[in-house]
Amino acid sequence: MTILIVDDNQVNLFLVENILKRAGYNDFRSLSSAQEMFDYLGADQEYPKETEVDIILLDIMMPEMDGIEACRRLQNIPHLKDIPVIFVTALEDSNKVAEALGVGGIDYIMKPINKIDLLARIRVGLRLKYEKDWHKEQDKKLRDELDLSMQVQSSLLSEPIINEQLMIKASYLPANKLAGDMYYWQRIDENRYGVIILDMMGHGISASLVCMYISSVLRDAIRKNTDPEAIIVELNRWMNILNKKENPVHYYFTAIYMIIDTKEKTVEYVNAGHPPGFAYVDDEKVVSLSKGSCPVGFFNEMKISKDIVHYNERVQLLIFTDGVMESLDNEENDGLDAIKEAISERWVDCEVIEPIDIVMPKALQHDQPDDMCVVLIQAVSPLC
DSSP, rough: EEEEEEEEOHHHHHHHHHHHHTTTTOOOEEESHHHHHHHHHHOOSOOOOOOEEEEEEEESSSSSSSSHHHHHHHTTSSSTTTTTTTEEEOOHHHHHHHHHHHHOOOOEEEOOOHHHHHHHHHHHHHHHHHHHHHHHHHHHHHHHHHHHHHHHHHTTTTTOEEESSSEEEEEESSSSSSSSSSEEEEEEESEEEEEEEEEESSSHHHHHHHHHHHHHHHHHHHHHHHOOHHHHOOOOOOOOHHHTOOOOSSOOEEEEEEEEETTEEEEEEEEEEEEEEEEEETEEEEEOOOOEEEEBSSOSSSOOOEEEEESSSEEEEEEOOOHHHHHHHHHHHHHHHHHHHHHHHHOTTTTSSSSHHHHHHHHGSSSSSSOOEEEEEEOOOOOO
């Protein structure tokens, strides 16, 4: 623990030093100007080190730079702004004292210095410093854990697929470090792929943890079942295992799960309470992917209806989470209509364009309140 005493009067420095010594505070440093204080703290260093100073006793009236200006400058230096500053002053001007506290000082003591008052204020300042340091350490631990969780969550997302018959690509823009949106695809056999996009209730840590839970369940479910209805039933079973009666929060998610068969030229899907995706079929028509069921996790038993989209030469599919649709909503335009129009009447060069750029200008892709995810899929007949 280090206490800085900053005063241009040597008598005041001597007096405070003796009070501190007699009270058992032996780690202190006396400085005669604000500039000496900044030099000692390394304020102007390009790569400053963390300071070990725990409290500053700062005189208000000093030449060149007074204590108020010095404190104001401290508050603008990230690695120094949390050091508690106690002003020491002979001024009886309440406006000056208020100004000193307004620039960041935590307390003040009047001259001539009273030993009991000084030590009491030092104890309060040190307690505040220790509490701030503890919170900073906890915040760092939380940030590190969030960064690790984000890496784990990102690793569960599928890599793009680009080959002669099938292209799948996604844009993923979480509102925070951890998201409640997820996409995943998996090869079932030579001609079939299972693809899912889902939107978990809520945001942040809890939603991302449930997403990761469902991701592990999904991988096993796809290996065992090739029917979209069976997949949704299995995911609902696992969600109901998670949603125990004693749990204060009931989790659910919306999703579109589909199986793309490039040999049979079909897209078989279930929409579980999710915004409808769109299929642009053979450069002729747009089909809404809206048939299905309620969200997964709502009820123990689900009534599910799947649907099949057939194509002859090629199909282009766009599926997305509701954050995309809501970000496009305004007084003049409906977000869902804007997405449908964007996917209609044009075949996208999937290799060079990001899926979210199809539906949304760059200016809207940042600082949105909800997670946003867009998946673009193109299946082409070998004869095309």
